[in-house]
């Protein structure tokens with residue numbers, strides 16, 4: 001780096017340094033916005049052309065929101081910043097020696113690199129789980145789950161055998177964390193408020209939502225009072241919670257638990273683990289728990305001060321000795337800090353260690369119910385729910401998306417309806433021909 005902030009290219013010309021950011025998620029976008037104020041060229045690489053607002057993904061899966069309302073085009077974000085550009089591409093690896101980002105096409109050179117590729121579902125190497133359960137990590141998975149839920153009800157209508165019908169209408173959610181709990185509440189309400197009216201010939205009492213949790217509580221990261229409140233709320237919605245229950249295997253027709261018991265289920269959702277994005281496995285770097293990449297307190301690789309890793313992909317222990325949680329606030333704050341530290345190193349000033357400002361935790365459990373734990377305040381019920389709505393609207397990117405989401409929420413709230421009950425594809429990525437033994441024919445139900 002030259003004293004005027006440019007980089008020498010080797011052919012006598014000077015150019016502004018280029019920072020490449022992999023991932024247009026919470027971390028990557030915050031890094032890009034911070035770098036927009038510096039004399040550098042920024043290139044964001046992402047495998048989709050949108051930024052996804054994952055905290056509302058479960059509402060896409062449960063027919064409450066259109067996918068478009070929680071996705072925002074990256075180009076619409078970067079066009080506000082003349083020094084930030086975007087390219088749609090899948091990153092396959094990094095050549096750290098030659099400072100190149102490897103993609104299916106060209107190798108893209110960088111002077112500084114910020115890796116923010118997020119995370120993916122962790123099936124712990126179990127192929128059956130991968131094939132026979134639904135994940136909840138991206139838009140395709142959420143849409144596939146919505147299609148699946150609606151298809152299961154369509155199949156149930158045409159099924160005369162009561163046992164099979166019940167199995168088709170049984171939804172097992174493995175994992176009692178925020179994603180599992182929010183999904184469970186939303187599914188229970190979808191079935192009892194909406195699908196009950198859509199399928200008058202079905203007895204919705206047959207529809208079951210079962211949350212399976214290996215630990216001794218749902219929402220383990222919340223204070224005990226809020227966990228209890230969430231458990232009561234789930235029970236009120238008719239959700240069955242099975243604690244101390246570990247899944248042994250899933251075969252597309254049933255879930256088999258470690259204690260030997262079985263549950264026939266048409267749909268199994270795996271919300272019991274996340275790990276760093278697959279890219280982390282292709283970097284040739286050491287990996288910590290859940291495949292995350294260990295970084296220094298300043299967020300860069302130990303021997304490479306020009307390469308930062310942030311968000312879900314990065315592993316850094318906080319003052320409590322535990323890895324920072326895989327949540328949006330950590331990614332956003334690390335994005336800002338990594339960008340500032342990269343600029344500091346280029347200007348010869350010391351980098352600062354990452355320090356996390358915890359803004360709290362929240363989860364919603366159906367309409368007018370949530371748990372909220374922030375700034376020493378713990379709240380449940382309506383107040384927590386309103387806080388949840390407000391905060392999610394604020395963080396959602398784009399005025400149009402906020403309006404769409406608000407409109408959908410108001411519509412759902414006042415009509416008890418869900419507008420997005422569309423089966424957009426009957427081809428499901430999963431085998432999941434559950435509850436129907438091979439070769440068995442479905443019979444039409446009369447009346």
Ligand SMILES: Cc1cc2nc3c(=O)[nH]c(=O)nc-3n(C[C@H](O)[C@H](O)[C@H](O)COP(=O)(O)OP(=O)(O)OC[C@H]3O[C@@H](n4cnc5c(N)ncnc54)[C@H](O)[C@@H]3O)c2cc1C
Nearest residue numbers: 023025026027047054055091117118311312326327328331
């Ligand atoms: C269903 C769900 C609900 C959640 N709810 C909450 C919540 O309520 N509150 C909360 O704080 N957190 C929540 N989280 C977690 C939160 O979304 C993540 O912690 C956060 O998104 C991490 O930010 P990130 O920048 O590391 O990754 P992401 O925001 O996931 O962004 C990663 C980006 O990298 C892209 N990418 C991945 N691999 C490649 C590649 N090889 N090449 C190119 N691009 C690539 C992806 O397409 C994505 O755009 C939730 C997550 C999920 C899945």
